[in-house]
Amino acid sequence: MSQLHFYKFYLQFKHLRRVFRHRFTLTPSANFLASLYGEGANLKPQNTAQGLTSASNECIPKSSNLKCDPIIQKYGEKKQGLTSYTLTVAEQKRNDYPTKGSPKCKGYIYTECDQQRTDRSPLFGLDCEMCLTAKGNEVTHVSLVDAQGQCLLNELVRPESTVVHYRTRFSGITPEMLLPVKTRLSDIQTRLKKLLPPDAVLVGHSLNADLQALEMIHPSVIDTSLLFARSEGRRFKLKFLAKAVLGKDIQCEQKLGHDPAEDARAALELAQFFIEQGPAKVAELNLEMLLATEKLAEVSQKKAALQPQGCMVQKPLTEPTHLSKPCFLECLQVTGQKPLLLGRQEPDSSGLRQSNLSTSNKQILQKALEDVPLSTFSIIQFSFGPENIASHLLAQLCEKVGRKLTDMLTIYAGPFEESFCLKSVKKEFGSCGPIRSLRVVTETYQPYVCIQYEVLEAAQLAVESLNGAEVAGSCIKVNNANSKRMLDCDVLIKELELDVENEGVIYVAGLKKSLTETDLREEFSQLEDLETLFLPKDHQSGKHRNCCFLKFQKSQSAVDALEVINGWTMKGSKLRSRNALASGHLWRWIWQMNHNNGKQRRNVFYKKLEQLPDFEQDLRKKVKKLDHHIKKLYRGLQNNTLCVVLFPGVNSMHGSQSGLGLMGIKDDGGRSAC
Structure with missing residues (x-):
């Protein structure tokens, strides 16, 4: 599963989105389990005394592989x-x-x-x-x-x-x-x-x-x-x-x-x-790998030093090597921890996994509820059948999410007089946030304007603040696009506002582009309990997009700030604000979906779209079950347990979808906090 699945079935993931406070995007993996378990790692141990400078020529990555460095x-x-x-x-x-x-x-x-x-x-x-x-x-x-x-x-x-x-x-x-x-x-x-x-x-x-x-x-x-x-x-x-x-x-x-x-x-x-x-x-030189190797060697040496004299010390699986970055489980074993691994595929004593496809997610859950409390570190893998990750079905799913996202970012305003000033309309609606595109709709009796924004908050703010307002000499109505994809839009918007990642976060628009980040910090410093200012910037020009996000230490402080900011004039520009809808990683993902995946969607060969509803309905049920399984497992954990849920993402010849990580520490109240 991927980040795409999480936001496509956002409403079904009730437990995950309400409990896990911290989220981050993952680079998609072609074989996530192999990278975790270390399968196929070309390990060639070498003498620790050789140090960090003894890399062999065969291990040096070629220039073509260094693009991400x-x-x-x-x-x-x-x-x-x-x-x-x-x-x-x-x-x-x-x-x-x-x-x-x-x-x-x-x-x-x-x-x-x-x-x-x-x-x-x-x-x-x-x-x-x-x-x-x-x-x-x-x-x-x-x-x-x-x-x-x-x-x-x-x-x-x-x-x-x-x-x-x-x-x-x-x-x-x-x-x-x-x-x-x-x-x-x-x-x-x-x-x-x-x-x-x-x-x-x-x-x-x-x-x-x-x-x-x-x-x-x-x-x-x-x-x-x-x-x-x-x-x-x-x-x-x-x-x-x-x-x-x-x-x-x-x-x-x-x-x-x-x-x-x-x-x-x-x-x-x-x-x-x-x-x-x-x-x-x-x-x-691959400095990151050298640093990881150095730290692994230090841990191994400390562990060896703690062994009683005369005892036979088992050699760690991985000694410093420049041929392979130590995998996560190998690092755990060096520190003396033996992790519990549960799933349809489990490693045997040699480190290779044995498939056990007859094991169901429910059986995995029951086993986890029994064994996890006895282990200091556990990895539980829930799986879906290969029919749920078929490339053409994933492509159609991505297409549906992209279209719904476009609908949520798009509003229609009007009617306007025949000779209305488009520049005035752009200025007024631009005060709600960065506009991606704007076009005049002439198929109607009177002109309307279709506006597509870059961020969800901007589109919602325009509907809330400009509906019924006088713009370019006309009293207009402002609505979202009318389509069946938008039937649950109000519910989705409400749930996004209540998302734990958006607690104490508000969106502010109408900032003059001449204002620097330093200027904004000085202006907003008078707001009580302000913790962080996030200023989205244009990827090409590097300039900010006339909007920002403010995070407060307390939710009530954010509520108070909304009352202060709405109607606040900063350097001659009237500010508008509302509750945040998209956290940082989601904001970047939306931008990527809008700018990168559009071309991919046009070039993908689709089977009949009639196939998707049955597949989607089946997957929706499985997602709800998955959310329920994780909820039951989470409730069975001890307090102060670090919990990480990973959607590895999809990386194949048919296309890639980023993964998603959710993290939190279970506390007495049953919610995670970090």
Whole structure:
């Protein structure tokens, strides 16, 4: 099953959608169980002592397989000069770098290195160690190295305020070391300004923290924690990158704290490696897999260390290997956990699965109710027969969902006078949210306008706020499209509003496009209990779509905010708001369905559509049973149990549908929370 099934049969999934608070989209898998169990993994164990740098050539992925790597997605595959990797002003602001004109940077010293950068501009590595003082983090050790790795500056600094914690384990600073020191921060600032040429590019790992502590602003920087990009905003540690990329050990445990000169040199060499080798070569290192392997080895070593002396320690299934990423179950076994696996297909002692297709979902449920409470980790697989995933039936199902989605996003407004101003209509309805298309309907006695929106909230808001309003000189009616697909639309809208993911979330439209995210945060900061602001942006232009979502800590605060915002004028623009209908992952899925699947739907060969109603009715019954099974299983779990429900998705030659994950922790009230 896939995300498509969940939203097609949304009303039938009563338990899943009301209990599991957190959802996320999954990349579709051709064989989800194989990836989970590790079937067919080409495991060739190698000596742990070889470390992270002993990858064989046969395991390095080809460039064609690297399209999804975050590094390739960010920089492309071709080599570029160093100026391509320096942070823009916007990136610096987004990553909390001190910048000119920022209110937070009053009194900061500017390096005055304003000469135009080229790909031959000199690189300098910079790193600082800080101690905690009454003022906050203050610099106590500064190092600057040039492109050849020569140390130009390596100074201890006496902080202005009293030291509260020396953080010796990380900073390497002790009270005795600072006793004779007379150098102050202002002295370091002056020396750095003299040492840096006018076109200098500073390199560091999370360099923003160093510049903040130095109270200095520099216009051109390369941050290796951002250069070696990862997904979802995560970052590699400098110690890991130095070992995996350069083959160097830094920040060793036997040393007292970090050596800023060593760290500055490592960051500089990492940037030089990236520039000289190019993104494709860096991506081929497969850093994510190396990190997973390293962590797996650490867990294995810790487990071995805990074994009583003289005992025979069983070798883990997977030792560090560059030929295959350790599968999930292998990671569990390394930590000493033996998971319970229940389903129509179960692995035997060798790790291969034995089919047992005679087992029904009901029998699986009964077995789970007995065995799950006795296991620390359980995986239960409910299955549907192959007749429910036939490619032509899935294609028709996708077609039906796409059409219904289009109907829900489409409204009709009118009637208008023959000579009405279309620009005025577009402006008025555009204040409810981003419009995908707008056309005049002339087949009627008087003109009507058909408007298709990008988001569900916009279409619903237009119906609620503009029906009966005077637009372009006419008193108009606003309605959704009339079709049998829309018969249960009101029920669906109501249930989406009550969805646990939309608790405390409201939709706001009518934002001027000149307003930045910072402007909006300042404007909305007066709303009580505001937790998050989500600003959807256009995939091509990068500009926001004149609407946003606000999440509040309490549901009542969201209700209060709705009353305040409706009728609120911001920078001359009247705002409109309503309860949210689509969470973040659903919003992105809707956009994808509208923009990508339209072409696929037109090119798919369909069998007679008369086949679908019987299939759909049968699947609807099975979905209700599945929801009931999970409800019974969920009720039988102990409190504080982490629960994850996965729809693996579909990935075949006939097309792909994204999977869906639902997650929560069972609490005393019978609902999940995280």
